[in-house]
Amino acid sequence: HTRLPPKSRIYLWDYSDGDITKVRDNYFEFKGNVKAVLYILSSDDDPLYFEFKRILQDVPCQMTTKDLVLRKYDLPSDKMHLYFNSVLNLVCGLLGKMGVRPWLLSEELKGDLYVGVDTRPGKVATFTLIDNVGDYIGEARRPVRGSKVERDIMRDTIIQLIMENLRIIPRDRPIHLIVHRDGDVYPDEEQGLEEAISSLRQRKLEVSLTLVSIRESTPYRIFKCDDSNLAPCPPGVFVKLSRHMGLLASAGWPLIKQGLARPLLLEVIRNDRPDYDLQDIVREIYYLSFLHWEGIVKKLKMPITIKYADEYAVFAEKEIDIIGPPL
Template sequence: MEGKYQVHEFTEPSLLIGNGFEVKHFELLTGLKQKGVMDQNRRVKYRYLLDAREWESIARREGFPFADQLEKRSEKLGIRLEREKGGKKSILSFTNSNQLRMELKRLENDLKCLTVIITSKKKSKDYYQIVKQELGGRLALATQVITTETIQATNDPKVKKNAKEYIYMNILLQIYAKSGIQPWLLSEELHSDCFIGLDKSREEGKHAAGLVQVVGKDGRILWSNPIASHDSGEIISQDTLSRVVSETIHQYQKHRGQRPRHITIHRDGLGHREEIEWLCEIFDDLGIPFDYVSIIKNTNRRMAKWNPNQKRWENADGIAYIQDNLGYLCTTSPRDHIGMAQTIKVEKWCGSQSMKDIMEDIFALSFMNIHALNKSRLPVTIEYADKSAGFYNRGMLPQMGDPKALYFV
């Protein structure tokens, strides 16, 4: 107890990878290389689209060594990457946006699988949205953009071996995430059966409810689709919430063979009384208890703890300060030159779970952002809901894509 707050310190969760092997988050790179990913014996068909001006700088006489290395490493992780040959249709001109958009449209009958686009770092920024709109939003194809500079780094003797391994692993994790492949799970059960991350994104007058479901007590992602809506303002409508809840329960039943006994909703930003009233009606009709929790990403509060042995302040990752239904949680430990870690603010608006259990689940879910090795500050529910809502409003997400594919990472 410190002042008016109860203080709880949570232990970093262990993660399950291939063959049920347990690792901590900092051990992921080594562990995955040794034991592979959780979902093994899977095949992913993919192909390349290459910037004509960049092709010569990454190709060799013997072929395309970067692709060969990527496939070799993926095979060791338990996932076979099967490259489709595109011939001359794989070479595109990244010279202006209108021409590129037309070239991508002409290829729509030839593109049937995950597509890796290779161009320069500058062009990737200039044309990223066009690629995502035409292939992701329009054709429901998962796409992975890799820059020429990244590929060259994997062949640069000045770049350390471990740094190269990080490059390959992060690319593979993004490909897996876009293919519905779960690389790791939580080893210990969460307190709630199912989590719904909700975010309302607004851009140029358009609104969309982005969401992701983290199903079961192991953090596995089951469903990640935007719910298109024409709601005005920040409040998600009753109809949209009804569709979100019913689809969540349906997907959970398909995966688990039974209905969830409890659902926790993580609402990005401020909570809204209107949403809670509608959700109470929806869940009451369905006979399922729920908790509604708002999570504010950016607060004016920092958190640190005093180390008496070293006589210095240290980051307080895993520590929660709780007062009644309000709490502050530190989920990261940035390097000293960055400063003290920024906390996230958590408020429970309704439900039966304790704040301690709610905060502990949020901390565990911050280790489940599966598209990269680097640790996220936010729980996967909020991190991915925020990303998907933003992608949807820019026309970069399909309405009827693979519900397990994370197109937005």
């Protein structure tokens, strides 16, 4: 169970006209007693967003806007559920950053470690690590020259992530490492993963690899054919295109009332485990797409491996080293 602190432990620090000096001074004066911060901005694109993130990077913090706060007074009664859903997402986001798990998997995933990889071309590559019960473990970031992760960077980062987390991996059998790459997988990245596996083998750690490319920008849409009529598909639908490729609708009707969900294009680049087939890969990506707090009515939902890596890249690009999951 989770309980909010009493009102005597909740403090309000105001700011106006873009001047956050008072907030900054209060935070650094009472930093040792601040457990989390919720800050209210004027809009979604408020330039103070990243300034707050920079100041508060050592403490879990969650952003909302004044529009959400005032929404309660603007919506008709039959639309009030939209407000409550927004508040629920907001609270789940803050609690998630504080280490609370609002969502649980019904059973363990088949792999041992799940790594998400994303890049900001010419700037930074981010890696996030999830375990087989969906817990967020940590992240790493590295500078890159282009769109791909260089071979040595991929090798060294994967080795570091595994060696720093030996306590959560099995020692009596090969480690099953599953890597989700946002977008295309480059030959240098595959080579870097192979070199990481070889290096770990020299340290008496056997690793089997499953490497999956996950593309969110695709021209495809999935429909349900009902009595010769085309209708939006429900979430969880998978269309198999080949032995190694398919489309996954991670969102859909009836959660999405207008428009069509955008499916993910999944391609298995390498799979060392015959007991971990395409159906297993797709199912787990679908499960992982529900473990972050983002609103359920989004037209596209990425698994947390990629979603966290993508969000970290935004902050890493601005040299903001935030604490906890980045959403």
